[in-house]
Amino acid sequence: MKSFRLVNYLLPDFGTLLSIAIFFGVLGLGPRMLNMDGDLGRHITVGKFILENGQIPRVDYFSFTMPGESLVPHEWIAQVVFRLAHLLMGLDGVILLCAGLISITIYFIFIQSINRSFGVFIPIALTILGAGASSLHWLARPHLFTFLFFALWLWIIAQLKMKRFSFTWLMPVVMLIWVNTHGAFIAGFVSWFTIGLGWLLERFLFHRDEGEISDQSVEVGRYLLLGGVSSFLVTFLNPAGIETWKTSIGYLQSRYLVGHTAEYLPPDFQSPSAFPFLIMILLLILFLGLRSNKISTSDLLLVTSWTGMSLISARNIPLFVVAAVPVLSGIISDWLKEPHPWIKRIAGIRIYDHLLAAMQRGMRGYFWFPLAFVISVIIFLSGSKLDFFQKGNRFLPEVFPVGAMDWIEKEEITGRIFNYFPWGGYILYRSWPERTVFIDGQTDFYGESLTRQYEMVITASPGWKEVLKSYQVEYVLIPPDLKLCDTLALSGEWVMFYQDSTALLWKQVLPPK
Amino acid sequence: MSQNQNCFYFFLVLLLIALMAARTPIDSDMWWHLRAGEDTLKTGSPILIDSYSFTRFGTSWINHSWLAQVIFYLFYQVGNFWGISFLVVVLAAASMGFTYAQMDGFPILRAFLLVIGSLVAAVVWVPRPQMFSLLLLAVVSWILFLYRFRKINRLWLLPPVFLFWSNLHGGYPLGFFFLAVVLIGDGINQLRFFRVTPFVELKSIARLSGVLLICLPVVLINPNGIQMWLVPFQTLDVEILRNFISEWASPDFHQLYQQPFLWLLLFFIVLQGLAGRKLHPLDLLVVITFTYLGLTARRNYAPFTIAVLPIVSRLLDDIIRQSFTMGRPEEDVKFQSFPNRFKWINLTIIGLLTVFVIAKGYVTAHPVIVDYFERQSYPKDAVRWLEQEKPIGNLFNSYNWGGYLIWSLPSYPVYVDGRTDLFGDQILKDWMKVMNVEKGRQEVLDRWEIKLVLVEADQPLTTILELEGWKRIYQDQIALIYER
Numbered sequence: 001m002k003s004f005r006l007v008n009y010l011l012p013d014f015g016t017l018l019s020i021a022i023f024f025g026v027l028g029l030g031p032r033m034l035n036m037d038g039d040l041g042r043h044i045t046v047g048k049f050i051l052e053n054g055q056i057p058r059v060d061y062f063s064f065t066m067p068g069e070s071l072v073p074h075e076w077i078a079q080v081v082f083r084l085a086h087l088l089m090g091l092d093g094v095i096l097l098c099a100g101l102i103s104i105t106i107y108f109i110f111i112q113s114i115n116r117s118f119g120v121f122i123p124i125a126l127t128i129l130g131a132g133a134s135s136l137h138w139l140a141r142p143h144l145f146t147f148l149f150f151a152l153w154l155w156i157i158a159q160l161k162m163k164r165f166s167f168t169w170l171m172p173v174v175m176l177i178w179v180n181t182h183g184a185f186i187a188g189f190v191s192w193f194t195i196g197l198g199w200l201l202e203r204f205l206f207h208r209d210e211g212e213i214s215d216q217s218v219e220v221g222r223y224l225l226l227g228g229v230s231s232f233l234v235t236f237l238n239p240a241g242i243e244t245w246k247t248s249i250g251y252l253q254s255r256y257l258v259g260h261t262a263e264y265l266p267p268d269f270q271s272p273s274a275f276p277f278l279i280m281i282l283l284l285i286l287f288l289g290l291r292s293n294k295i296s297t298s299d300l301l302l303v304t305s306w307t308g309m310s311l312i313s314a315r316n317i318p319l320f321v322v323a324a325v326p327v328l329s330g331i332i333s334d335w336l337k338e339p340h341p342w343i344k345r346i347a348g349i350r351i352y353d354h355l356l357a358a359m360q361r362g363m364r365g366y367f368w369f370p371l372a373f374v375i376s377v378i379i380f381l382s383g384s385k386l387d388f389f390q391k392g393n394r395f396l397p398e399v400f401p402v403g404a405m406d407w408i409e410k411e412e413i414t415g416r417i418f419n420y421f422p423w424g425g426y427i428l429y430r431s432w433p434e435r436t437v438f439i440d441g442q443t444d445f446y447g448e449s450l451t452r453q454y455e456m457v458i459t460a461s462p463g464w465k466e467v468l469k470s471y472q473v474e475y476v477l478i479p480p481d482l483k484l485c486d487t488l489a490l491s492g493e494w495v496m497f498y499q500d501s502t503a504l505l506w507k508q509v510l511p512p513k
Numbered sequence: 514m515s516q517n518q519n520c521f522y523f524f525l526v527l528l529l530i531a532l533m534a535a536r537t538p539i540d541s542d543m544w545w546h547l548r549a550g551e552d553t554l555k556t557g558s559p560i561l562i563d564s565y566s567f568t569r570f571g572t573s574w575i576n577h578s579w580l581a582q583v584i585f586y587l588f589y590q591v592g593n594f595w596g597i598s599f600l601v602v603v604l605a606a607a608s609m610g611f612t613y614a615q616m617d618g619f620p621i622l623r624a625f626l627l628v629i630g631s632l633v634a635a636v637v638w639v640p641r642p643q644m645f646s647l648l649l650l651a652v653v654s655w656i657l658f659l660y661r662f663r664k665i666n667r668l669w670l671l672p673p674v675f676l677f678w679s680n681l682h683g684g685y686p687l688g689f690f691f692l693a694v695v696l697i698g699d700g701i702n703q704l705r706f707f708r709v710t711p712f713v714e715l716k717s718i719a720r721l722s723g724v725l726l727i728c729l730p731v732v733l734i735n736p737n738g739i740q741m742w743l744v745p746f747q748t749l750d751v752e753i754l755r756n757f758i759s760e761w762a763s764p765d766f767h768q769l770y771q772q773p774f775l776w777l778l779l780f781f782i783v784l785q786g787l788a789g790r791k792l793h794p795l796d797l798l799v800v801i802t803f804t805y806l807g808l809t810a811r812r813n814y815a816p817f818t819i820a821v822l823p824i825v826s827r828l829l830d831d832i833i834r835q836s837f838t839m840g841r842p843e844e845d846v847k848f849q850s851f852p853n854r855f856k857w858i859n860l861t862i863i864g865l866l867t868v869f870v871i872a873k874g875y876v877t878a879h880p881v882i883v884d885y886f887e888r889q890s891y892p893k894d895a896v897r898w899l900e901q902e903k904p905i906g907n908l909f910n911s912y913n914w915g916g917y918l919i920w921s922l923p924s925y926p927v928y929v930d931g932r933t934d935l936f937g938d939q940i941l942k943d944w945m946k947v948m949n950v951e952k953g954r955q956e957v958l959d960r961w962e963i964k965l966v967l968v969e970a971d972q973p974l975t976t977i978l979e980l981e982g983w984k985r986i987y988q989d990q991i992a993l994i995y996e997r
Contacts, residue, residue, distance in 0.1 A: 255767070258767065259767055265765075265767075266763070266764060266766050266767065267763070268762075268763045269763040269764075269808045269809045270762075270763050270809055278805070278808060281804070281808075282801050282804065282805065285781075285782065285785065285797070285800055285801055285804060286797060286801060288782065288785040288786055289785055289791065289792035289796070289797040289800070290791060290792075290797070291791070292789070292790055292791045293789050294786065294787065294788075294789030295786050297786075297787075299786075300782075300783060300786035300787070301783075303782075304779050304786075307782065308775060308779050311764070311766055311775055311778075311808075312766045312767065312775070459973050460976050460977075461971070461973060461976070462976070481951070483949065483950035483951075483973050483977065486950055486977055486980070487976055487980065490980035490981065
């Protein structure tokens, strides 16, 4: 008996195995995660400010366009954590952190899926498909914390629906950290609302048979309400109070900003990266149509609402995955339980699947995941690389103005630099506080007015000169393929000061007499 | 429910659709279709060689919409823009009318769903030959509905439908696609496990397959011959199409006018979850394939509506019946129909709506209104100026204005217009190179010996042209003309 127990604690469960696979997969994509988005530099810089000054910035210290303007620090915990990871292991540390966040999220998705399924094959397949769909938005940014908190949030609600009410206290605790970590904490309330609405409909409108749906008791409703209300109250415990709500909702109300921010754009289904998401939607339609019984209204509303929000903004796809994979696992498993005439032909597979599920319940080898983490730390510390193309975790000179910033620092250029929007974070990362930026990825702070001015300059639209003049810009740092380059060259008022294949630095000269 | 009530709702919803479809008949592609229709009537044969552009001048053009162009031009000739508007209204209402005929449930419910569906389809209700494709898809779907649900065999109508379709618009593969989905769906339903009503016997499936085989060669009876089979592939092969032309792009639900598609899709998912019954394999295949098409290209919103709306109506009808019959046998439930004394009120409503439709159609297609929108969206004054001044040289033009220039300025062949399958990737990429001020633009302008550029006043290209020494020879709020 003892040896059996020891084996149980030695063997990893499928969730752990899957998490480890995803963990190393994310490490393999490290350089891609660092270089697909330019905001990481800003987050590390803000984290640096907080750790060095012992205070959370409430006004802007990072731009020359809006210095001293009021700032809502809704990501400060994430920024501190990113900075700490960077302090410990540089960009390798940041990628380790991201890989950890993503793989733990995947673990939560998997265990919720397996709880709704009779076997392991369907949850494993769907979790992998879901990971593929959400990988569209795997970037080294604070929203990775939202993936994890969202998975945790839905897991807690699932516990409440199973009448494990002692988990209720976790809702406000998770929300307290979430609201200080990332502005998308609202996603938790959206889900809470849809699940609550489903509960109300089940209880008062649809009158399902007793026992048909497990989550319609009064107690469940009461604890859902308690958890939701207490969580709502703790959202005000953050450095900006109610301003955090205003910022998060206010940004979504700006059609211009939302329409101009890449991550808020809808998924492009002609791009292969959106195919896993498309497959998930089609699978949802297929299996809802194949089964002959109803599903829980809460589940239905939750999945439908996140399908809609993901179709509106690609950044919601990972949240759709968190919500939909367990529900879809349940739907497919229920369908497979129906008496199909062909089921005998796959009886062997089903027995094997049941067997693995039973094994899964007994396996306790969770230590494998921390072990994998420690091993990767050691590998990084030994100077080895874990990414697929052996580029190493660094900002690539073909994406960011690495050479230009080396040159700027060497020449000790201190004048104001108009920068390409995606490079703002990198410039801060490289040379703040010596240099501040025109704009960076914090569009909710810079707002529509400055973003429009930026767009005017970058597209060389009428009025671009006046914008640069009004901010006393002396240098322009942009990629060589922008139309602004031709305009600057032909204007006679700007000369090229530095050039490489990624960036051009233009310096203003006096207009010819 | 009395027959009168049924008729009332049918006409009510048709009039509401007509009210929605009666809009100022302006579309960037409409203009070159009108020109081609006029030339076809003048020459007595379809235009199959390009003479409207200097970039493809004299090359062969697969003009798959020649018959639709003639019809549009005839309506224009008879009724000016009112004629075109009338044709669009009729095509939109007819396509939705055929969809209505396939829907289940109480008339008021069907009417409501059809109005929702019309919001989705209305995106493509523009004066273009694709309106014929919409109508004919609805007709094909209706013929199959009669065959499968009502056991009425009108399959003999399919070959003539495809004959017209292949001469009216290149979208005829949609019909074959639908037929194939029906055959596969009914084929799967033969399997014991999947069997759901309506059950179509193998004999019927074989008959339908036979008709499909007859329809395939029928589409070759058109001026383009066997080339007609290649049109869909050639169009889809234009890589730049998907990135550059909005109707071929993936949906953007930030745009309010595109959101009805999303709402209908989500509504369907909710209904599926609430219905708690299996769908017919055919219905599932239809929804999955048309959802895929709709999510990959916006131009498929309307086909999605036509294909999916009858299925939505059946699901909703099921759910409502289940709710009403809870605890009672279904046959005991009688739904109240309106008494006959409401007949005059109904007729008054229909009459009033008819007046509204006519009034809206009259106002929106009035020459003054058309002229206003023309001036807002097209370089009307610049064209007049070019006609008067006649500067010499090849004209580089905005893509959206190509069709308009073909119609209103025939003496200047265009660089590009909406006939993307004619121009192909290279010319369109070169056009983008110039418009986006990319490297190599000068070489494009030199290669085509372009002396004149006519573009929108807010294009960044204008700044560069001026810096490069092009002379601005005309300007208004809409357009700028440059010369070198």
